[in-house]
Amino acid sequence: MEYLPNILFTIALIVGIGFFARNVRKLSRNIKLGKNVDVSNDRPQRWKNMAKIALGQTKMVVRPIAGLMHIIVYVGFVIINLEVLEIILDGILGTHRVFAPLGALYDFLIGSFEVLAFMVIIAVVIFWVRRNIIKLKRFIKPEMEGWPKKDGNMILYIELVLMFLFLTMNATDFQLQQMDVAHYTKAGAFPISQFIAPLFENMSASNLILVERTAWWLHILGILAFLNYLYYSKHLHILLAFPNTYYGKLKPQGQFNNVEAVTNEVKLMMDPSADPFAAPVEDAPDPEKFGASDVMDLNWVQLLNAYTCTECGRCTSECPANQTGKKLSPRKIMMDTRDRLEDVGKNIDANKGTFVPDGKQLLGDYISHEELWACTTCNACVEACPVSIDPLSIIMEMRRFLVMEQSAAPTELNNMMSNIENNGAPWPYNQMDRLNWVNE
Structure with a gap:
């Protein structure tokens, strides 16, 4: 019976990490459903972007208040979870504060963890107030009803509970240390929890141990549960x-990804001196499908984008189409893409690894034509995203499908393309008449 807690802890650890690994494999499989794309160029710049944007949080602080609070929660989450390593070793080995021999360094670390935990609690409360009392406009858009709203609040509650459990664990540990209870070595600094102590x-020593052990177990089990909750939450961006x-x-930002075969045709069309019956010099085969109507038509980076979306709404709040009352919300584009990809993944799971057509697709069933054509292609959403998500690329691929596969462009666009085809310019004037305005 002496080793029972260690055995139970090891089992819980294996189960928690096992479920997490299963979800990671499912996530990887879903992302790989996308088409291949070469992103191996300019690796030094890519590493620099990752360090600056993901690690350095440079795009978060564009909005200083929210950015600062996010940095506090982010740093607190990363650093405080270094303490999880000690909990894991203690749980497996049956020790208590196994890193205590580090002395003054250990005291500094525990003290830092506590201060950060307290700051995280303050930041989380402010985040909750912004979402539920102040109700910032970007958090009450139609796409944020239902699960997205619950998920946003759930994350805040989980973080709050984990921080309180951490401080409760330390407060009771501090009391037990003062009582010289066996196994509770005097170690660590407790600048916050000593006020809770x-x-x-x-309380008696036995009750204190009960509270301390309960907080300890709930804290580590809560972290394992949170780890597995990530797959179902917008907080998957912590990893992605x-x-x-x-x-x-x-x-x-203004450079679009063109289809080579189409580009060659347009060059031929726009060159008045070209032989209309001659093939382009750099001929390219037509793709199997122009644009995208479902998630499998997108590339894997775009699908990674969808899973990385934090639903913060900065893209939608910057979108001029959304600001003027249009139906488009770049955040919804990413959420719909992720929802469709999840549905495709569940379909594959239910059919033993094979996707069985379900009569649905991303275009039409999840994202409407009205949303796509409301976009001005200004790139404001791409610029605003704090984690380099590109909603515009998905919008453009679906537009390409509508135009080139279904000839379903708006009348204004069809008129413009007809003018380019007939007159070599977007305007309804013959090429011979272009300079008539000079005579006037």
Whole structure:
């Protein structure tokens, strides 16, 4: 019975990490459903972007208040979870504060963890107030109803509970150290929890141990549960922000990804001196499908984008189409793409690894034509995203499908393309008449 807690802890650890690994494999499989794309160029710049944007949080602080609070939560999450390593070793080995021999360094670390935990609690409360009392406009858009709203609050509650458990664990540990209870070596500095400790000063040693052990177990089990909750949450960006910023777009924002075969045809069309019956010099085969109508038509970086979306709404709040009341929300584009990809993944799971057509697709069933054509292609959403997500690339691929596969462009666009085809310019004037305005 002496080793029972160690055995139970090891089992819980294996189960928690096992489920997490299963979800990671499922996530990887879903992302790989996308088409291949070469993103191996300019690796030094990609590493620099990842360090600056994902690690350095440079795009978060564009909005100083939210950015600063996010940095506090982010740093607190990363650093405080270094303490998880000690908990894991203690749980497996049956020790208590196994790193205590580090002495003054250990005291400094525990003290730092506590201060950060307290700051995280303050930041989380402010985040909750912004979402639920102040109700910032970007958090009450139609796409944020239902699960997205619950998920956003759930994350805040989980972080709050984990921080309180950490401080409760330390407060009771501090009391037990003062009572010279066996196994509770005097170690660590407790600048925050020592103010909580008086709440437990009238408790017996056995009750204190019960509270300390309960907080300890709930803290580590809560972390394992949170780890597995990530797959179902917008907080998946904790893991994916790093690869997403690494594989982010390096081209200038206004440069689109053109289809070579189409580009060659347009060059021929726009050159008045070209032989209309001659093939382009650099001929290219037509793709199997122009644009995208479903998630499998997108490339894997775009699908990685969808899973990385934090649903922060900065893209939508910057979108001029959304600001003027249009139906388009770049955040919804990413959320819909992720939802469709999840549905495709579940379909594959249910059919033993094979996707069985379900009569649905991303275009039409999840994202409407109205949303796509409301986009002005200004790149404001791409610029605003704090983790290098590119909603515009998905919008453009679906537009390409509508135009080139279904001839379903708006009338204004069809008129413009007809003018280019007939007159070599977007305007309805014959080429011979272009300079008539000079005579006037």
